[in-house]
Amino acid sequence: MTITIRDVAQAAGVSTATVSRALRGLPNVDEATRDKVKRVALSMDYVISPSASRLASGRTGSIGVITPRVAGWYFSTVLSGIETVLQQSTMDLLLLSVGDEATGTPDDPVAPRLNRRVDGVITIALAPEDAQLQSVLSLGLPTSLIGVAIDGVSSVSIDDVAAAKAATTHLIKLGHRRIAVITGAPPGALFTAPHARFRGFMEAMQQADLAVDPTLQVRGYFTIAGGEKAMTELLTQRDRPTAVFAMSDEMAFGAMRAVRSHGLQPGREISIAGIDGHDMSELLDLTTVAQPVQDLGRIAAKSLLSQIRSTDRPAPAQVQAPTHLIVRGSSAPPPN
Amino acid sequence: MTITIRDVAQAAGVSTATVSRALRGLPNVDEATRDKVKRVALSMDYVISPSASRLASGRTGSIGVITPRVAGWYFSTVLSGIETVLQQSTMDLLLLSVGDEATGTPDDPVAPRLNRRVDGVITIALAPEDAQLQSVLSLGLPTSLIGVAIDGVSSVSIDDVAAAKAATTHLIKLGHRRIAVITGAPPGALFTAPHARFRGFMEAMQQADLAVDPTLQVRGYFTIAGGEKAMTELLTQRDRPTAVFAMSDEMAFGAMRAVRSHGLQPGREISIAGIDGHDMSELLDLTTVAQPVQDLGRIAAKSLLSQIRSTDRPAPAQVQAPTHLIVRGSSAPPPN
DNA sequence: ATGAAAGCGCTAACAG
DNA sequence: CTGTTAGCGCTTTCAT
Secondary structure, eight states: OOOOHHHHHHHHTSOHHHHHHHHHTOSSSOHHHHHHHHHHHHHTTOOOOHHHHHHHHSOOOEEEEEESOSSSHHHHHHHHHHHHHHHHSSOEEEEEEOOOTTTTOOOOOSHHHHTTTOSEEEEESOOTTOHHHHHHHTTTOOEEEESOOOTTSEEEEEOHHHHHHHHHHHHHHTTOOSEEEEEOOOTTOOOSHHHHHHHHHHHHHHHTTOOOOGGGEEEOTTSHHHHHHHHHHHHTSSSOOSEEEESSHHHHHHHHHHHHHTTOOBTTTBEEEEEEOOHHHHHTTOEEEEOOHHHHHHHHHHHHHHHHHOSSOOOOOEEEEOOEEEOOTTOOOOOO | OOOOHHHHHHHHTSOHHHHHHHHHTOSSSOHHHHHHHHHHHHHTTOOOOHHHHHHHHSOOOEEEEEESOSSSHHHHHHHHHHHHHHHHSSOEEEEEEOOOTTTTOOOOOSHHHHTTTOSEEEEESOOTTOHHHHHHHTTTOOEEEESOOOTTSEEEEEOHHHHHHHHHHHHHHTTOOSEEEEEOOOTTOOOSHHHHHHHHHHHHHHHTTOOOOGGGEEEOTTSHHHHHHHHHHHHTSSSOOSEEEESSHHHHHHHHHHHHHTTOOBTTTBEEEEEEOOHHHHHTTOEEEEOOHHHHHHHHHHHHHHHHHOSSOOOOOEEEEOOEEEOOTTOOOOOO
């Protein structure tokens, strides 16, 4: 019922080997023959059997994307970047998620789900220390990391230290001196970004000889609700900050809401700056350090494809994508 | 180098057939034998070769998800629902996108990319008339549709007419009489929701004996920017509406922004209601008719799995998920 | 309950 | 440039 390469070969009056070569665009096929084979295949609605091809060739023709979450602005935007690139290639995109500490999802190992089914892997925002990442790396497949960098592995990320520093410095230059930070990571979390961003925050403060008040450091867990709660905490303190650096836009959104529900206005009584360049940041008039999130995905995908294609293992490319400060209404000089 | 079923068979002192049966949990295997095989396989780090298994069995063990977009709140949330279900099964999730009229992405046919590589398909928000959907359906694979319903095919959707009617009726009950609608679809678009939602809007208006002013119908293209532009258009008219029903929350967000930049306030001079229950709607205090987006994905995935598993083709299930009005600050009685 | 053997549909040397 | 011939690693009758 299903038509095979043999049927095509027969109909075209050639061998299956020739059909295989012709259809895959391999050299050493007479153009006339190739044309004919193609025509016949098309007319018969022939579709190559991926499983057979994979079994025979050893290549799977698909790449795995591993992400802690598929919903969420950052993740879905990265994913869309990856997808646009893969769509153009002939590679299939296999989507896998690993348990998320934040959501407390059960965390069964991904490596087995990857093992003989992909030619390469892209991971999104998995920390270097993450056991899952480790097991994926130990598969020895071509790999592209997004959001973090590890020696010897290709990666695309931003300079988190610089981004945080830019946001903080911006607030400082506006004249703020009591600056709070809403950090992302839950205790013991494995993601790198929060640490680096904290360092950037500290560097900016120290360079300006500003005191860093431990009571002005609260956790926002990278969520809107978390940011709101964190900000509420900050606002109920005796000695309020005049500005807040949130490690992500979504936390900043929550913070803005908290500010408003206290009868204050972001950019007036309290300045707020985030990191991301979230779709909604413009709408909400949030000052932020934008990162090219979709590009992160695109770049990683391209890098992975070239790794897979080249025979010799090329030197891992560690790309650092640019970020830029976007000043909006949520940040302004401190009152009076 | 890679270890095969034969190695395991040998090590366990049984035939490859028995290993296959034991590992797959098939009946007619002595429990002792099964245990031993499992143990040996585990100790050898044996991983079944999917391609070989697929070739031999004819099942692909993967399901395809087709979406017009992967970024965007609705799509990524649906996708995450699908993913959670598939993660629990042994099915691989193959992500494919089809060209989006809105984004004008080139639209190469998906059917070939699906043909012998998936056991079933889930489509997100593809219109019944969409050529891509048609070609997918003609593949004859088990299929679950999300966001639309077609006779004879399993689907999960909401009652778009009722949802739109609920939002509109809410505005009417508040006392509004000049009510505008921000529609979604670009001219000639194929998606069903905008049509149904428009019908719901009309029904509500007619039941209240309210005139429907054609100048109060503008297109927002389902985007924030589109909604903002649409609202601006409405506000620059001589006879402004006192309330606006936006067919999606993102358009409503844009509309709220436009309202504000005209020095007005949503829920004061102008009431706004949307549809979606978008993550940000609470933050922005938007009245909306919420739909269980993640559940849509979950339900579709479960339905598809059961279709694939059952031998006889079961009657297609057309699930309609519930929606509910959430009243927030963006809607209130008209001024004086 | 288990084994033997025949493919599944293609690719990849190897000849020619 | 093209054909022959082995497999790739598993599943699945069919026997036993």
